[in-house]
Amino acid sequence: MFLKRQMPTIIAISVGLFILFGHFINYEPIQHFVDNDATQWFDIIASFAIFLGALNMLKLQVLKVAKKQKNWQYSILAILGFAFAIFAGFFFRGANYVNLTEIDPDKVTQLITHISTIQDIKDPLLMKKSINSSLADYEIPKIFISRSNANHFAGLVSGLATDVTVGSKPWGAHVQIEGSLFSWMFFKVFTPLSSTMFALLAFFVASASYRAFRIRNFEATLLLVAGIILMIGRVPVGELIPWWVVSTLIVFGFGALIAPLIMDKKILFGIIFCGFFASIGLGIIFDWSLAVNTPEILSITNISEWIFDYPTAAGSRAIMIGIALGIIATSFRIILGIEKPF
């Protein structure tokens, strides 16, 4: 019972207070622990904890297949994907390279021809320059997933240098290096899948905006107007909107604001039309069609930039301060042991 209840609380309180006040103590080992080691401890624990999560996920998917529960076929895909990633990361390096030593300078062009059969060469002259500057020791700029392919290529170019060796990139680097099996999986499978999920956002933003942006009250109208201005102002199309469209919108917007205050609709329409003709008249007199003459307020792009720089920044700051205070209070409760989420 002590291990489950009191021990976690003691650990949370002592470590929390230590990290908080350790930040102020002028003693190098404590400073180093607080700044570096403490977060790295967490990362190490989290890294090992991944096994728990992965095993849990695997267990659920395998059970689904074994018991042939609803949609069990999709679980096979999940298990296969998991197995493939483990295989490509831990068991199969798939990062073989071919190294040439003492290349014959007369055979550089031949070498380039051979390389062009396995990858696109954007600039043959640049490649020739690069080979010529490393005739003593040159690595073919292509990683082979299978050893046999690397050996086959090595066989093709064996007559062009004194020594041709086939090697394998070290464990660890095989995950990062472009052309390896893991890299292939990342760029050809994972990247399109992630991009697709992110692309769904565009459609969902459209349907959410369509459903939610209604002129129900003043705040909703403000949200709607700001949203439309920002959507149009942030893209090149915003630059194409002429000044008289923006001035008309401003006049009508002003009319909408004062409408509840003016009972007589004739007076209201009169004010709006006068405003409209006045703005057009001013535009003609001062030649606002020339970009240098156009007032900044009559450009959707400038208005959207202003919204970003002032109201958005101000609102963002206020929410950030509020959230920061919330985080302080929650952390305080956890450090004092008043709140125990663990």
Add this chain to the structure above:
Amino acid sequence: MDILKKIFIALGSMDRRFIFLLVGFSVLLPKLYPDFFTLPIKASSHSERVFAEIDALENGAKVLVSFEYGPSTKPEIHPSAIALLNHLFSKDIKVYAVALWPDGNFMATEAFSAVAEKYGKQYGKDYVNLGYKPGGEAVVKGLASDIRTMYTVDLLGNELDEIIVMENVKNLLDFDFIFSLSAGYPGSKEWVQFACDPLGIPMSTGCTSIQVTDIIPYVENDQIKGILSGMPGAAEYEQLVRNTLSLRGIDVNPGKASINMAAQSMAHIVIVMLIILGNITYYLTRKSTKKGGVK
């Protein structure tokens, strides 16, 4: 008039799948007919600021570029990375890449392989990729004190002391500029809070459009020198880099962000039209409900 009202009300309650189709077409058509949908790109003040800060760096300066994005946010941020590397390499600036996200490694590798060769830049001599380190802000703090506590080898396993470009580079104070390409946490905020602001190192960022509201207070406070906001920001920066480098005799291809801006513009227009349509329907429906109710 009644028929028109009924049409609007019917359109206002259309299935979301029709909305998805409309948005899909609005993005597809500019991609299929790009010549028909060419739009001029005008740089905002934030993008111009970023450009000016990078352009003011002297030849031989050292810039740390941090890759904190993955495949999902690649369309928004990767164009900024490519344009940035074009800008940096054209000025003979030494580039040091780190990644606070595991995916950032792959993004960095891809960006360098797309740009470095064109300028004849050699790995280890002109640029280095130190790779990913877990720990978020702990990595930033570690780099601020001593790079070699965080990294002993680079991404390819080479010892740091054997890499030419790492000579005399001990910590973040040895860098002239930091650029964070960020899609979330850890990202630009951590760089500002734990490195750039305390140490006084100038910094800019390229981030997703969603993140801009989080970062803009730092930009307004001049803690971050300009921001490339999502794909529009990337397109603006690409345009600035392309125009400037062509004046200097360097040919740069139009970037992916610039090409995709037409599609984004059309999508935004469609969404605005749908919002207006939805409001017309809402107004008409409310009016007919009021007429039917007690006056």
Add this chain to the structure above:
Amino acid sequence: MNNKLLLIGIVSFIIIFVYWLGYGLLFVEGNSATFIGIILVSSTIFFYIDAARSGKEIYLRPIAGLKAIEEAVGRATEMGKSVLFVPGISDMDQVDTVAGINILGHVAEITAKYETDLNVPTCRAIVMESARESCRESYLRAGRPDLYYDDIVHYISDDQFAYAAGVNGVMIREKPAACFYQGKFYAESLLLAETGNSIGAIQIAGTGSASQIPFFVTACDYTLIGEEFFAASAYLSNKPELIGSIKGQDIVKFMVIVIMITVFVFDTVRQMGLLDFNILTFLGLN
């Protein structure tokens, strides 16, 4: 209560005095504003926690989203469907996730009481373990440990969009009647909220990610904005010490507003040339 206030004041003063004495020797230089801030904030929150424990009535304004939690679980019970709880995509090192797990504890207690199915997909293994502990405790507190089993809380993936795809799949297949999104979210927030909307579920969201709040506000029925999310566990538990900490937090916010206005006024007057005193340098903000 005045004695307690005096005692807290004396202790805070002693701590600041010790800090001042050891400044530069025992304590690192350059952090004094932060240290004094921590002492002030801590003593304020501690004072109100103590006041609440002593029986002082503290008023908290009603928050619609929190009142709707029991209603949402009740709706799921009536419809014979499950409740989905998403604790965000960050790990336990983020306070948002901790706050989300606290709320999970309360939701789990209600689902145990109503015998409703609960499904908690997680993005991190450590969060999975913490969530399991929290649910186990809640089911035990509700007197229904027989209804709890470990697979209520399960792991999907560490990757943001793989997790979103997995949760969306759960929503489409199982069609929960109530969806809770409580924790740290990024771009996947709208994916989850829109999918939940499409299946007709009642949705209650809460997050400390400021950029995701607009998406939740647009797509969800109730949203806990900013501090409301962090105050939720105090609201739901109704424990005096937790409610006292909320009051303390509000007083600290008031102090921050006063300081902001003071600095603004002083600096404006200085910039107009009417005053030499630079309050920013005095506070160490320059």
